[in-house]
Amino acid sequence: MDGKSSYKGRVLVAGATGKTGQWVVKRLQHYGIPVRVLVRSFEKAAMFGSGVEVAVGHVQNTEEIAAAVKGCDAVISALGSSSFFGEASPQEVDRDGVIRLADEALKAGVTHFAMVSSIAVTKWYHPLNLFAGVLSMKYAAEEHVRSVFSREGRSYTIVRPGGLKDGEPLMFRLHVDEGDRIWNGWTNRSDVAELLVLSLWNGKARNRTFEVISESGEVQESLERYYDRLAG
Numbered sequence: 001m002d003g004k005s006s007y008k009g010r011v012l013v014a015g016a017t018g019k020t021g022q023w024v025v026k027r028l029q030h031y032g033i034p035v036r037v038l039v040r041s042f043e044k045a046a047m048f049g050s051g052v053e054v055a056v057g058h059v060q061n062t063e064e065i066a067a068a069v070k071g072c073d074a075v076i077s078a079l080g081s082s083s084f085f086g087e088a089s090p091q092e093v094d095r096d097g098v099i100r101l102a103d104e105a106l107k108a109g110v111t112h113f114a115m116v117s118s119i120a121v122t123k124w125y126h127p128l129n130l131f132a133g134v135l136s137m138k139y140a141a142e143e144h145v146r147s148v149f150s151r152e153g154r155s156y157t158i159v160r161p162g163g164l165k166d167g168e169p170l171m172f173r174l175h176v177d178e179g180d181r182i183w184n185g186w187t188n189r190s191d192v193a194e195l196l197v198l199s200l201w202n203g204k205a206r207n208r209t210f211e212v213i214s215e216s217g218e219v220q221e222s223l224e225r226y227y228d229r230l231a232g
């Protein structure tokens, strides 16, 4: 789709100031979709210029999250923890924060919830879990989102990337899979963002959880076809 989308709902991007979140905002703007960003400080939102609505809030604060999701049609979460303890820990952000965001979104009538997770989230014994159980925290949040957003009239899309790298979108052929069978690999944050944004209108993204890694360098016209490859 060439910078146009029939999707016209307002989308809240949580974790918008993060490396993946910034790409989510850019790709939403590319498609002309109204964006609201959830940021921890108003000053940080300056990076987006005047083209976005700003909601200031921490994922620990239910009232702030309720205000942020109000009037939005979809939520894309690129939230991520960055410390063992405190308000940026896996427990606070990857599990409880995402769960709180999903619950408040549901109450506010949001119809689609898309989020970044990770490969290996079902593997409690994976070494990455030494970081405060980050994979298990993400998996708990996934399970909650699957449970509450698969109800009638709602949908979810959960993207589980390999290691994240920076770079422009649509520069690599991708490999997608389901069932958490991929152990290694990496992909660009920008492609993860694109897949999350496409999930807003691609019916094949509805209620899907899938892994994604990059294969060889090859310019892609669109990433829509990767949703065709998921089991029917």
Ligand SMILES: NC(=O)c1ccc[n+]([C@@H]2O[C@H](COP(=O)([O-])OP(=O)(O)OC[C@H]3O[C@@H](n4cnc5c(N)ncnc54)[C@H](OP(=O)(O)O)[C@@H]3O)[C@@H](O)[C@H]2O)c1
Pocket (backbone or CB within 6 Å): 014, 015, 016, 017, 018, 019, 020, 021, 039, 040, 041, 044, 057, 058, 059, 060, 078, 079, 080, 081, 082, 087, 088, 093, 097, 116, 117, 118, 119, 161, 162, 163, 164, 165, 189
């Ligand atoms: N790094 C990898 O190789 C890898 C691999 C697979 C999956 N992942 C996952 O992919 C996701 C995106 O990764 P990334 O590198 O783009 O993340 P990132 O740059 O660290 O961004 C994380 C975002 O979460 C926000 N955040 C953290 N704590 C918050 C809180 N209490 N309330 C509100 N917002 C909060 C941060 O806000 P501030 O800007 O205010 O800090 C930031 O916007 C993460 O969930 C990560 O675990 C990463």
